[in-house]
Amino acid sequence: xxxxxxxxxxxxxxxEIIYEADTKAxxxxxxxxxxxxxxxxxxxxxxxxxxxxxxxxxxxxxAEWVITILFSIEYILRIISINKPFKxxxxxxxxxxxxxxxxxxLSLFLVGSHHLAALRxxxxxxxxxxxxxxxxxxxxxxxxxxxxxxxxxxxxxxxFVVILCVILGTIMYMIEGPENGFTSIPTSxxxxxxxxxxxxxxxxAPHTPFGQFLASIIMILGYGIIAIPTGIVTAEMTKSxxxxxxxNTQACPNCSKENHKDGAQFCxxxxxxxx
Numbered sequence: 001x002x003x004x005x006x007x008x009x010x011x012x013x014x015x016e017i018i019y020e021a022d023t024k025a026x027x028x029x030x031x032x033x034x035x036x037x038x039x040x041x042x043x044x045x046x047x048x049x050x051x052x053x054x055x056x057x058x059x060x061x062x063a064e065w066v067i068t069i070l071f072s073i074e075y076i077l078r079i080i081s082i083n084k085p086f087k088x089x090x091x092x093x094x095x096x097x098x099x100x101x102x103x104x105x106l107s108l109f110l111v112g113s114h115h116l117a118a119l120r121x122x123x124x125x126x127x128x129x130x131x132x133x134x135x136x137x138x139x140x141x142x143x144x145x146x147x148x149x150x151x152x153x154x155x156x157x158x159x160f161v162v163i164l165c166v167i168l169g170t171i172m173y174m175i176e177g178p179e180n181g182f183t184s185i186p187t188s189x190x191x192x193x194x195x196x197x198x199x200x201x202x203x204x205a206p207h208t209p210f211g212q213f214l215a216s217i218i219m220i221l222g223y224g225i226i227a228i229p230t231g232i233v234t235a236e237m238t239k240s241x242x243x244x245x246x247x248n249t250q251a252c253p254n255c256s257k258e259n260h261k262d263g264a265q266f267c268x269x270x271x272x273x274x275x
Contacts, residue, residue: 011251015081019251019258028167033074040067042101068104076103083272091256146236153232161196161225168192168218172211180207196222 020026043064047053053060075097081083088094169189176182181204182191191204195218206212250259254272266273 010047011081014077015251015253018078018081019253019256032214036067036070039063040071043067068101068159070096071101081253083258084256088256101224148235149236150229150232154229156233157228164195165189165192168196169190172206176206176208180211181205192218195219197226198222198226 017025017029045058046056047060047064066257078088078094078097082088128169152159166189168186168190172192173185173188176188178184182188187204195215200219202226206215212226224252252267252272252274255267255268255270257267264274
């Protein structure tokens, strides 16, 4: 019984440090992890510079191995510190953690592993872990909720924009024609999208007075259209802020679910007792 209690206490301590940011140890772990993330990002960036990689290849390789080993240890500790490890392994961050770690190990067996640099860049997604820090978790939760609640309205809005671009592109094709660079309806629709979003590459431009007049209307219309998604999300964030309940950074030691209410004693997902 004593051994079981020691094992439980050991796992409990690791879980508290890795998954939670409410304690001093948890905050320290997040800071160290953030430094390792930034160092990993810097190494990936420097490695992509051929002249720098040629000169400091050995240093970059050793440093990357050190960070890879640290990430590997973190990944293993995350697995063994919860009662249902497969919940983490097959979660979004669990898959990202694995994919961002294995390329360095694969380089031992695969020739030309430098092509896996793009896969190693998945480590950049680890930066979003900083949102688990206590002072950011409330804002990040409200933003995610607002985006989720806005998805239907934004989808309808984007559908309307696509239809509008097809109509405007077709009209511009009829006005300008191939002789002015509008060689097809898809090309004209591309021009309408670029113009409506106020990007304005300038690779295609209307030459006729009526075409220029229509382009001016589309540009002005674009300013109003760009503001609509912002308004939709802002409205949902306001609702979310009014209805929000304070959350903490505690994760369930059984199923690893997060975003529990302050003062919660049991997990809302599996009803296990929280730390």
